[in-house]
Amino acid sequence: MITYYDDRSVQVTSTAVRVDGRTFRLAEISMVWHRRGSRSxxxxxxxxxxxxxxxxxxxxxxxxxxxxxxxxxxxxxxxxxxxxxxxxxxxxxxxxxxxxxxxxxxxxxGSRQLEIWARWRGQPVRLLCTRDALRFGQIYRAVQRAVEAGQPVSPRRR
The missing domain is CATH 1.10.287 (Helix Hairpins)
Structure with missing residues (x-):
């Protein structure tokens, strides 16, 4: 198992994303995106x-x-x-x-509310909501890398 990000409330590994005690298996996540709120x-x-x-x-x-x-x-x-x-x-x-x-x-x-969303089991789920832009960027990139690494690679055509 590869750990992409780990702090006291968020853990992103090659198998799952854990946020505040909730676990989202990567195999059940089909898409990840983010939203930015209005400025504070x-x-x-x-x-x-x-x-x-x-x-x-x-x-x-x-x-x-x-x-x-x-x-x-x-x-x-x-x-x-x-x-x-x-x-x-x-x-x-x-x-x-x-x-x-x-x-x-x-x-x-940062000066905005930042959210990470994912399509989990076919439903949109908010994984994280924070104002800490640095932490948000680290977690978002870790989730992206974990999801990309978990996706099967399609064979190349010659």
Whole structure:
């Protein structure tokens, strides 16, 4: 038996697909497809908030520099305001790695509900429903490979 995918709730082998305790034998699966739901506005808003958090200190620094030049105060005051603005802009550095990691994870998880369907014993059955795009792709490809490997190869004509 070949294992194509295995985690705590899904197992795809050369004989069956097991999802949350339900077993679907590959010999009884005739077709596999997927569906994508609508986008989650909550996820998109979260990505926008991360982008704003990344851009906020840089915009504040630029506005501080513009303000320092616009006020036309003494050289000491201008240098102090520009220096403070630059420090605010540099504050994004240590935080940027943390925020970019969260942004990257949000794309890996995806923003849509993803479903894997199969025709099992002649009836359409939803095998899996998840928002995790990376996991969905791994499972979907494993099911495809298992089904393809289980299908008989037709003889070639010469």
């Amino acid at each position: 506005w909550r996820v998109l808003a979260g990505r926008g908030a991360i982008g704003a958090a990344l851009a906020g200190p840089l915009v504040a620094a630029a506005l501080g520099i513009a303000l320092a030049l616009w006020l036309d105060r003494s050289l000491t005051v201008t240098i102090a305001v520009v220096g403070a603005s630059v420090l605010v802009g540099l504050a994004v550095g240590p935080v940027a790695d943390f925020l970019f990691e969260h942004l990257d994870r949000s794309y890996a998880r």
